Amino acid sequence: MADSIDPVAKRAPSFWSPRIADLEPYVPGEQPRIRDLVKLNTNENPYPPSPRAIQAIREAAENGLELYPDPTSLALREAVARRHGLAVEQVFAGNGSDEVLAHAFFAFFQQREPLLMPDISYSFYRVYAQLYGIACEQLPVDEDLRIDVAATADRAREGCAGVVVANPNAPTGIGLPLARIEELLRACPERVVLVDEAYVDFGAESALPLIPHHANLLVVQTLSKSRSLAGLRVGFACGQSHLIDALVRVKDSFNSYPLDRLASAGAVAALEDEDWFRKTRDDVVDTREGLVLQLEDLGFEVLPSQTNFVFARHPSRDAAELAAALRERAVLVRHFRQPRIAQYLRISIGTRAQCSVLVERLREILQAQ
């Protein structure tokens, strides 16, 4: 195939920098164009963003696109600071939380010791570590797939580059209480503990109130999930100003304008529309609770979720086969071919109608054979 597209493509790797061939890039969930697809594979919000966000984006599109945006994203950082009772100097904004995470890895975790993370977590962490040559040490989650905080804190006390955890964790959906996050923060006061709160709004406790008490805490959040703005690419980090200064140094050595005018305007309006946020978030949480019961009725074991997805396995059916059978019926869920979790499906919470279709298709599949 490659020959017909690009006859000399085979020679391309010789142009690559030596480390590029060894990279194992992150593989995002697929975004196929299938009609009437029930898409429950990438943890998007099934509801649209706040109408005020759409209106603000329209207005921004009509005013000033010929000019560069504010390189400091001040309006957005002020909106985040207002909502969370922080100073604007304690907020950093980026092009999706993935970019913010990447900058944080570059800024804080390039140390002599390894970076600590759970063995089951957001797989992008290992990709950033590899990109920046950061050694990782993965600490096994326990048999219930919960993060082993005591073991992580013990290991951190021996010396590490820092700790990264998603809270709630992905793809398990299980959250840690704040006291456990504090245990990690106290275990390595000289290194950054990065808490990735991509899903926190769906039922977990945010570590943001701990910021004044811990110089080593960096909290990262996104507008992709609870604010329904995955398509806009907006994420932010909060921490004491010395941490934010480091992120700004990385940003300004990479791309001074990560947030465009449309993204800033839409994000500010979305952050200010508390009613829309609460209503859509509560709908997702209610739907999740209903879906858990229906999946359990079908024989699935479902981990306790504090997110907009559930992680579930069927004791007698292979997860890869279930995912493939669902796909044939135009329902997409995520399956990870990874040790320890290969028998689980990660199912994003859709609308009630989408979840009903999922349950019906699963019933058909389980009844056949």
Ligand code: PMP
């Ligand atoms: N952290 C976690 C745990 C995630 O699952 C995701 C979404 N894939 C992200 C961060 C990145 O989100 P975004 O770049 O859309 O802000």
